[in-house]
Amino acid sequence: MELQAHSHWRTVDVISDIHLHPSEPLTHAAWERYLQHCRADALFILGDLFEVWVGDDVLDTVDGFENQCANSLRVLSQRTAVYLMHGNRDFLMGPRLAHACGATLIQDPCTLQLGRQRLVLSHGDALCLDDTDYQQFRATVRTDTWQHAFLARPLPERQAIAREIRQRSETAKSSQREYADADTEETLRWLHNVQAQTLIHGHTHQPATHALPGGLERWVLSDWHLDGAARRAEVLRLQCTPETGAVAIRRLAPDASEITCC
Template identity: 55%
Template sequence: MAQAVPQTAELIAPPSWRTVDFISDLHLHASEPATFAAWQRYMQGTPADAVFILGDLFEVWVGDDAVSPTGVKFEDRCAQVLGQTAGRLSVFFMHGNRDFLVGPGLTALCNTALLADPTVLVFEEQRWLLSHGDALCIGDVDYMAFRQQVRSLEWQRDFLAKPLPERQVIARGLRAQSEARKQTGAEYADVDTATARAWLLAADAPTLIHGHTHKPARHDLNDGLTRVVLSDWHIAADPFDAPRADVLRLSADGLRRIDLLQTELP
C-alpha cells in the first residue's frame, strides 16, 4: 500500500544550543509514580538547551481541561514539571497516539511548543528527522484507520464537546482494550522500512529519531540512512526485559544514548 509522504516541518536550532535531548513514550499515569518521579528528576536536572518530547508523554490525555486550577491532580503536577522546565530551557512536544489531544491550552499554559509530526531539526548544519513513529507502522491496518479517524478535526471537535467525565470513561475503555490486546501477546507492527526511507529521502535527512514501538535500537536502512528508536519509561515493568528511560542526547559530538537508570545506580 503506497503511503503519501507527509509534508515535513523544519525547525532550525538557534546557534546558542549546545545540547539537545530527545525522549518519548513516558506514558505518564497516576498509577506509575516511579516513572513520574524519574521524569521529574530528569527534567529538573538535564543540562540540555532543549528537550524534545516525541509523543506519548501521557498514557492518556482527554483534553486540556483535565488540568485544573487546584494544582493537585496528576495532570496538574505534570503541567507544573513542564512549565518549570520550560522556564530554564526550550521544551517541544509532539503528539503520540495516546496524547494526540494535547492542545494549545496545555502548551500555552506550560510555555511549550507543539511540533508537527514529522519535523526536521537542523542542528549544527545536520538534518534530523523527528517523528513519534506510529504513522510509519503501516502494517497495523486497524490502527491506521483509527488514527485517521481520531486525528480529524471533526472527530476531535465532537469528542472534546463531551463532558470531561464522559471523555474519561471513553478513554478508560480504550485503554482497557489496549491492555487486553497486550495480554494476548499479539505482535505489533513495526516501522515499515520502505516508508521510513521515503520519509528520510523527502526530508533530505540521513537519520530518523522516533519512539512508539518501545524497541530501542539503531537500524541501518542502507544508503547512509539510519533509524534510531527511543525506549519507553516503564520503570515498574516486570519482567524488566528491555532498556528503559533512555535519553538520546545530541551535541557537536553526535548522538548518544544515555541510560538514566544505569547512571543513577551507585
Template identity: 55%
Template sequence: METALTVPRMAELAAPPSWRTVDFISDVHLHAGDEATFAAWQAYLQSTPADAVFILGDLFEVWVGDDAVGADFRAQPQASFENRCASVLAQAASRLALFFMHGNRDFLVGPAFMDACRATLLDDPTVLVFAGQRWLLSHGDALCLDDTGYMRVRQQVRGKDWQQAFLARPLAERQAMAREMRRQSQAHQQDMDHGGVDDAAARQWLQAADARTLIHGHTHKPAGHDLGEGLSRVVLSDWDAQDSAPRADVLRLSASGLQRIALLSP
C-alpha cells in the first residue's frame, strides 16, 4: 500500500510551443444510462478551443477491457456505447492533442483503445511543462491515504495478476460484473467512496516534481486548496447532467492562469 512517504516516479510532458490553451477534465463517468452527460461531453469536445485536452481519470463509469469496442467502430460508431465513445474521442483527436490518465473506474483502459482513439496514455502522476511552469497532474486516488479500505483494493486491482485474470473472463461475464458493481456503487452512493487527499503527501509529490500546483480529480469536490509554502492543489469537478444541480466543469489553463468554466447552467 502507498503511504505518505512513497513518492512515485514523475513522468514529464513538455507542451509544444504552439499550444496556447489546455483543458483538464475528469470524473465524467460516462455510461449508457446517461445520455445527457454523454451529449454534454460530446458537444464540449466538438467545440473546445483548447489545443490539448487532458482527461485525468474516470472518463467512464466502468471499463471492462478494450475488447468492448468493436474493431470496426469507425464504420459502425453506433453499434455500442463504447463504440460511440471511441468515435467521439477519435474525432476530437483529429483536431487537438488528447491525453488520458487512468482513474479508479477505468484503469483497464489499455493501449488498444488509446491507439484506436489516437489518444496518449499518461502515467499517474505526470508533470506538464506549459507556459513557463510545471503543473503536476494526477487522478488523485493514490493520495487518499486515509481511505485504507480503498487503498487495499487499489493495490489488488492495479496488479498484473488480477488484471490478467479479470480480462481472461468472457466479455459478457465482465459486463455483467460491471453492471453489478455499478448497482452496488449506486446503493452505497452516500458513502461517496472518495476519501480526502492527504495534503502532506500532496506537498511531497509537488516538491519531488519541482511543481507548485497539483491538478487532480477523484474526490468530486471542486475547489482550490492552499498547501502552504507557495504550493496548492486544484480539484476538478465531476460531471452529471442529470442531477438537480447539473455539473460539467472544465479547468482551462493559458498563459494568464487557470479558469474554471461551467458548461451547464444550474
C-alpha cells in the first residue's frame, strides 16, 4: 500500500503499542491528554492501539471503555487525519471501529511519501522472523477462515478467550523474556522494494534508531506503559520542510517534550 501525504501536511505524528485497557488508567489518561493537545496534520497509529480487540461488536456497549476511546479519536479526527494499522493484539479491528474513530484503516506495510522522503510504516511483527512460533500463529489468525469462525462465537466467549491470552502474556512479561527483533535482511528487502529510506515500526518494545547499510535507517517506537515502575511513552514526530521537502524525525514525550535517550 502506498500513501501520498497531502500537500498541506507539515507535521505527522506516529505512535504504536498504546495497549489501551481499563486496567491501565494512567496510560489511558496520558493518551487522552495527548489527543486533546495534538495539533499534527496527521496521526498514524501503527497497531496495538488496544490491548485486545475481539470484534467490532464490542462497540454495542455504548458507554463502554472501547466507545470512550473511539469517541476521543473521532474528536481528534475533526482537525487531524487519523490512520489505523492492525497490530498483533488488535488485528480484528474492522470498518465499524474505523468509522467510529473517524479513522482510515491502512495495510501493513504502508509506504508514505512525505515531502521528498519515502518511509515504510509497519507494526513490525511480520519482520520478527526469529519468533517462529508467533509467525505460525500469525499466519493462521490472519486468514479469513479463522477470523470468520472466531467472530461467529458469542462475544462473552471471545472476551473470555482474550482474558486468558492476556494472562499468559502478562506471565511471559514477568519472566523477563526478550522480544524478537526485526530481521535486518527482511527489513532491507522491504525498503529496497519500494525505494524507501526509512522504516518506522513498533511491536518489539525496544525503542532505538538503527543505522542500516546504504544510508538507510530503522526507527523503533516505544510502547506506552505508565501504570508500572518503568514508565514509558513516546511520539515520533515527522516534520516536513515545504521549501526543501526534507523530513526531520524527533522523539517526543506525549506532552511534546524532547526524548533524547534513543
